Amino acid sequence: MTPQIEELNERLQVLHRHTQDTPIYNPVFQLGLELSRDLEGGRKSLQDIDGLVSALECEGLKARAQKLDRMLAPIDADRNLTPFAVREGDDFESFAQRWADPMIHVVFTAHPTFLLTPVQSQAVAKAASSGDVNSDTACVAPHERTQITLDSEHDAAMQAISRAQAARDRAVRAIYRSAKSNWPGEWKSLRPTPVRFASWVGYDMDGRTDIGWNTSIRYRLAEKSERLAGYAATLAGIAPDLSARLVNAGEFAGRMAALFGKDMSDPAALSHAANSLTANHPDRLTSLAPIISELEDRAGAETDEDTAIELLTAAAAMRADGLGMGWVHFRVNSSQLQNAIRRRVDPESKLDIASQAALNAIRSGLEAIEPLDANFAALAIESSTAIRQFIAMQQILRHVDADAPIRMLIAECEQPQTVLAALYFAKLFGVEDRIDVSPLFETETALEHGGRFLDALLAEEAFRDYAKKRGRIAIQTGFSDAGRFVGQIPAALAIERLQGRLAEAMEANGLTDVAALIFNTHGESMGRGAHPVSMKDRLEWPLSPWARRRFARRNIRLEPEVSFQGGDGYLWFGTAELALATLANIASNPPREADPDAPTDMFYRRTDLSLDFYRAIRRVQHMHLVSDTYSRAITAFGLGLLNDTGSRRSRRQSDLNADRKMSLRQIRAIPHNAILQQLGYPVNVIAGFGTAADTNREEIANLLTESERGKQMLRLLRSADALASIKTVAAYGELFNSAYWASRPYRGTEEHLTDACLTLAEYLTKDDRAGVFRRLASRLRVDALHLHRLLDATPGSRDGWGTPIPDREEKRRSIGLLQSLRLALLQHMFLRIVQVPVFSRSNDISREDVMEMVFTLRIEDALAQLRRAFPTNFPSIDDYAIDEPSDYPDGGDRGYERIRRDYIEPIEQAYALVLRISTAIANEFGAHG
Structure with missing residues (x-):
């Protein structure tokens, strides 16, 4: 830590002590003011601030590496292979059964959480892998952020999956070696699949219009080419004939991917690509079943045991992944399916899709379906997004990979009719035996009525027949929007009750002989559903032991599935060492296992307390x-505090007045949660916990103490509270306080800012944000007082029951300094914008409009308007070959360079620092959003 940072730390601590004398004193804002005065008085420059931010960025990157190290330790490879070895008391049958089915499905999704640049991600992963997390190994100079595209997201996902596959291969080898030592006559008959991987990057159409059908086909073919090359490399030295065949098949798939990357709006290009893919060709491979069988036969006859292990490991990988980097998840919105089904069963749109009449119509349609063949031309001309996805799946299963089933996720699915509509199209295109339809539960309505939804769906004969054919029932539970709409802790409790209702519905409808696949798409930070304290908590938070026992007691096999989202999630698989450590931690806490005879947790026994x-x-x-009040405060800066962190961006409002009325439903869950982190208080984790216990504090405290689930909630809560600061929330409101600006140059201080401060003071007299932040801070403070009284009444909660918050005070100081620096930078931007001269009347936007753009951090828009109003590049008279001389222009009107230097460039530089601070704060929180 630099001397300057140490000095600021000490100053912040001195300022904090003033709160003992004046409770409403705000040390974060006061330090921001002092830094602002240094900046405006010339005692500090933006370059000086850049140096401070760089030092704190380093601390944030180290915090990310330290979190990985803490969650995954030990990183040592030999120790991380131990969970895959034979346990005491194992016989061959139990060992074989343990690894026959995946302990977990891991889905690499591309939610916009690509916070770090690739270089920063590599540095953090390298530091965590080596255990060198306390030095500056993770610290790299900030590189310019490049635009994140769907292709770059897909490339990152494939790299993470590739490392995960290599780690799984190491685990499979360990399984075989351990079995060989214990059962020398039987080990070759093992067929382990310890973990399965999947991705929806390039296949998720929910909320996107930038993914064409050919994008998904291209990606699937590219993935096939990449995976076949990997299989071929594995087999090159032990089965060269099979390796050569796979090389040729992979190269063929690569050529096909290139064809589908061309302009598919050209009928000739589409026809050529389709005919090339579907024609008989010696290198066209659509199933690995014969090769897997050949590998296992050769292993059985192989006398060299190491070679046999390699052959069987390759076969295991093929069985798990198929002809791709993993399984794929298509996703559509329920409204897209509902619109599509109307065309088939209700062409005149007379039926309410939620009605019994619509249900009857879909039932009748299902019974009368005659499957249809389609081709790529039909895919190209189809206008319905939902139908297009089913045709694409048909073509993939027919011409790319016939082995791996495909998931069809349905977002905002609240009616059984929508699931039956998906079954209708799966049957219509002849793929119902290879498609797992999965409704997503995350809206308030879905969580509230999800139990009745499942009862009704599983009562449908067509669905029961389908489930038995597939061998599983799949559902998806989302913590992102659920955490936004009902809060993270209520969301987790509502979701586990829904999971329990699934077990009951399966038993009631005679479906205990099929598996329950539960995909929990929780996020990577404390604000998005993932638990930050330990890997055990992270795995149990979305699928609790209580929920698991609901299935175990009914002898229903669980298929747990979790997401590792975007750049944050991929860090867990950022190196070979981290990937193996992640799988080892999962194997040590297998989320599909539960003791059916374990006593019921007190939290679920005392429903008289826990439900209330x-x-x-x-x-x-x-x-x-x-x-x-809350929505106005959260959107006070629009989305301007956030970096772009994904290809699916949250669009900013084009109407200046719309920012004042922006609803929280207009922004996605990730930016909502990310803004909470940036403002300093994870409201959707902390709020309500203390208030809810206020009327019955002692009993609730005892309940939480005696309950493992209760302790887990408190660990989550304490992790969030350790980084939270209501003073910071209040500080942002003071930026819009007219009285502050009017008082700042009082008594002759900062006289050079008097006019600028007066302009701000006058403008902000009509602004509501100062009052909004004060009201929000007051509400949070009252709630926090109740929380601290509850924590004081709960023995052991302060240290997290053996899991203290690491480096709590150091993290709080770092965040406090970052917030104070950002407050100074924002004030610098505010002061600069009000000093910009009045614009020319020829422009169609006012100075006040541009001021408001800066206040809501729509900086790119503001700078574009300023550059338009004050250009510095002019046509030169020397460009013209005119014979007659001219003394004009004489340079007297070329003063716009000064405006750019003194106002436009400082705003641009300050905002770049603001966004770097956002990254550093997110790193201290452990993830973006």
């Missing part, structure tokens, strides 16, 4: 969600 507690937390969270 849940409802009370949810009421507080709902109060914030619908509150104009």
